[in-house]
Amino acid sequence: MSRNALVLQSDFGIDDGAVNAMYGVAYSVDSSIRIFDVTHNIPVFHIWEASYRLLQTVSYWPKGTVFVSVVDPGVGSERRSVAVRASSNQYIITPDNGTLTHVVQKNGIAEARHLDEVLNRLPNSGESHTFHGRDIYAYTGARLASGVISFDQIGPEVSPDSLIKLPVMEAYIDNDWVAGTIDILDIRFGNLWTNISRGLFSNLDIRYGDVLEVVITHGINEIYRQTIVFGRSFADIPVGEPLVYVNSLDNLGVAINQGSFAETHHIGTGIDWRISIRKAG
Incomplete structure (x- = not known):
């Protein structure tokens, strides 16, 4: 058997x-x-x-x-x-x-x-x-x-x-912005996991070490807007600093080194939580 x-x-x-x-x-x-x-x-x-x-x-x-x-x-x-x-x-x-x-x-x-x-x-x-x-x-x-x-x-x-499917939004590029949703949290660490794939993100010609502008909205409300470094790993930035990185599912994540980004900035997940990223100019 x-x-x-x-x-x-x-x-x-x-x-x-x-x-x-x-x-x-x-x-x-x-x-x-x-x-x-x-x-x-x-x-x-x-x-x-x-x-x-x-x-x-x-x-x-x-x-x-x-x-x-x-x-x-x-x-x-x-x-x-x-x-x-x-x-x-x-x-x-x-x-x-x-x-x-x-x-x-x-x-x-x-x-x-x-x-x-x-x-x-x-x-x-x-x-x-x-x-x-x-x-x-x-x-x-x-x-x-x-x-x-x-x-x-x-x-x-x-x-x-x-099969019944929940509403989803595909990530997309608009001019020099890439936009998507915050799908889930890396629960133990409070990192944000987005639906923006590394492949899509690579179309913006951004390199590790570049500074990014990151905007997070919930519905019509802007919750967060800051510049963040694009890092290869958490070791690339000081403790307590934020970074954008590629997570284990090959999508973009947003984190604070040894801190909870979600808790610090009161960020949730789902179709109404949107994130937009571009190279800071």
């Missing part, structure tokens, strides 16, 4: 037994299954962050790895459950509520299926309709990862185009 890793993420936290119960269900399917976590500290109901954390991790896992992502404010409603095969051949099982937005946009989806919640449900799980993470997603993910079922047994095929 072919076995693949099962990787879990949720907004459940680890202060109670919810995540442990998901582990238990997976091990009841196959006691030899290997289970790993992306994170269980997604802010509650924060579908956008769940989507981005999948982008951050999925393509770095071997083909056949099964991800289960449960950030599900619509649990118990008519919202659809889906299983998809990414173009890089990992699987993701999740509510169809926008959680796949960034994977669809950046990686692509090769195949999608409507997860049949009647056939793919933990036996004897009663009439509970509030813990699909345990009763449906962890159970189905473990069965797929352990080879008990195949992908096509999860449910009928649906078009990847039918």
Whole structure:
């Protein structure tokens, strides 16, 4: 029997037994299954962050790895459950509520299926309709990862185009400015991660050591406007100073060396948080 890793993420936290119960269900399917976590500290109901954390991790896992992502404010409603095969051949099982937005946009989806919640449900799980993470997603993910079922047994095929997607904005160049969104925070350090790719940024002919003008807005309000050095790494600048750099996803980031840029300047994330950068003149 072919076995693949099962990787879990949720907004459940680890202060109670919810995540442990998901582990238990997976091990009841196959006691030899290997289970790993992306994170269980997604802010509650924060579908956008769940989507981005999948982008951050999925393509770095071997083909056949099964991800289960449960950030599900619509649990118990008519919202659809889906299983998809990414173009890089990992699987993701999740509510169809926008959680796949960034994977669809950046990686692509090769195949999608409507997860049949009647056939793919933990036996004897009663009439509970509030813990699909345990009763449906962890159970189905473990069965797929352990080879008990195949992908096509999860449910009928649906078009990847039918998957629900959150609003996104593509980064773009306007004259000598490059503009995009602040998609996520590098949580532990408070760095801003943007959707401006290194490839797009390179069209501005900016070199390491150049000074950049950086403008951050939230809706119609300008929150930040300063000049910042473009550095190769944090070692390029003194402690406490800001820099623009290329992050681990090959996109532009903004940070303070050994400080939190987000906390210092009260910066958030999402489609309404915009950033524009150009070479300071």
